[in-house]
Amino acid sequence: MGFETSLTNAAGLIGRITRQDRQRYTVITGLGTLRATLTTGQRFSRGKVLTPIVGDWVTLLEPSTSDGLHPIKSILPRRSQLSRRAAGDANQEQVLVANPDIVFVVSGLDQNFNVNRIERFLAVAWSCGLPAVLILSKADLCNDLDDRLIRVQSIVHGTPIYPVNMHDPKTLTGVLSHLSSGLCAALMGSSGVGKSTLLNQLLGSEHMATQPVRAFDDKGRHTTTHRELCLLPNDQGLVIDTPGMREAQIWFQEAPFQKRYGELFLTRDQCRFSDCRHLDDPGCAVRDDAMADPERRDLWQQYRRLMALKNTQ
Ligand SMILES: Nc1nc2c(ncn2[C@@H]2O[C@H](COP(=O)(O)OP(=O)(O)OP(=O)(O)O)[C@@H](O)[C@H]2O)c(=O)[nH]1
Ligand SMILES: [Mg+2]
Ligand SMILES: [Zn+2]
Structure with a gap:
């Protein structure tokens, strides 16, 4: 037919x-x-x-x-969706992109480098149960790369990190290894970090408009104003460009969260109180256990930070 x-x-x-x-x-x-x-x-x-x-x-x-x-x-029923908490006071979900397989969180290694903000962008993806990759752009403009990499290392827990120069395709091979035929990546990050520059580089054309950032603070000019799905040449996969986000507001979803932080809770039965929240509760075995291991300590501290954010936003 x-x-x-x-x-x-x-x-x-x-x-x-x-x-x-x-x-x-x-x-x-x-x-x-x-x-x-x-x-x-x-x-x-x-x-x-x-x-x-x-x-x-x-x-x-x-x-x-x-x-x-x-x-x-x-x-047709969605296989996945990338959502954030809608801007404003209402506790509402805003779906940004339908059916992505992976989220490419892009952040600049320029004056805008901010570990807390990177963590929140990653958590937007994690909270949707989506795998994320952290792409650190403007490595060519950064002279303390090693120090910055050490700082992000403590928040990623298994998420791959790629320092890149979007203008140099040789630096993008690690990023490309996460794409393949039919796989769809959603770009997410602040304005001016190079999302559209990356997509253009992968497309081999100037399909998306791009603009230099402001010289005095490296902030972007909100150049992209619509979302667009593009097919990469040679069946390399699909990429969705999105407008730069002012804030990474997390749409907290219980199941993906419990899954990501699940390894922390193996000793939950040993907590002093049966309604322990495994945060600063007295006699929390989960916290004591996490503190004994540097990797798990970073993970527990992140869980604690994100739970605090959940309760205040
Ligand atoms: N030196 C250098 N410049 C970069 C890099 N990545 C992006 N840029 C520059 O940063 C500026 C902003 O890039 P865009 O691709 O427009 O940023 P964007 O994330 O799409 O921004 P919005 O559309 O506003 O969300 C452009 O002038 C790019 O050439 C990089 O790795 N190195
Ligand atoms: Mg753009
Ligand atoms: Zn506990």
Whole structure:
């Protein structure tokens, strides 16, 4: 059965959203790249039904005769999603990207280097149960690399770290080893850290706009304003570029968190109190056990920091 006939199938035509501009979507399908939009029902029930976003697999209906856009009939179940806590006071989830396999957290080794911020960005991914890779850009501008690497080492616990110069492809081979055919990486980080520069380098073109950072504080200018999924050449995988984030607000999810920090809790039965939170509680066996081992101590201290953040944000 050809793709042409599948347009009129009950299931609709399947495709993946590569770009969203308000209610207009770009969708890659077996028929090529198509323009799509929400149905009237989806448009007026916003917030109540799932809204399609970049990375979603969707089915499309035949194009409307009025505007030529394909209404999005359905969103296929998501395998994963990268979410953060929405900005503002409301305790709400904001889904940034659908169906990523891995998150590339990008942070600069320039004046903006900040271990706490890196930890929060990584925790956004961990809390979604997604593996993360830490890409430290602007290694070419950094003259105390070893010192900075030691400082991030204490927060990563198993997350690979790659100091790179985005303009030098030789330094990007470690990053590329995390991509392969069909695998999708979502870029995440502050503005100006080089997310779009990395994507352009992998694409071998200037597809994404980039801009120099401000000279006096190395802060970015919020150049990228939309999310976009790009296919790398030679079937090397897929990368989603995202706008720089002002704050890494974590959407705390219990199960992935318990999984990441699970190895800390093996001695939980020996804590003095049955409702021990394994933080600063008196007689906590989990804490005492962690303090005896440098690696586990770093992990417990991170758990404690993130729990404190969870309780205050
Ligand atoms: N020297 C050097 N410059 C870099 C490196 N990575 C990025 N840059 C520069 O940093 C500036 C910002 O890069 P962008 O790719 O626009 O940053 P971004 O993360 O996409 O920023 P937003 O789109 O605002 O989120 C550009 O001038 C890049 O050339 C690097 O590894 N070394
Ligand atoms: Mg950008
Ligand atoms: Zn305890």
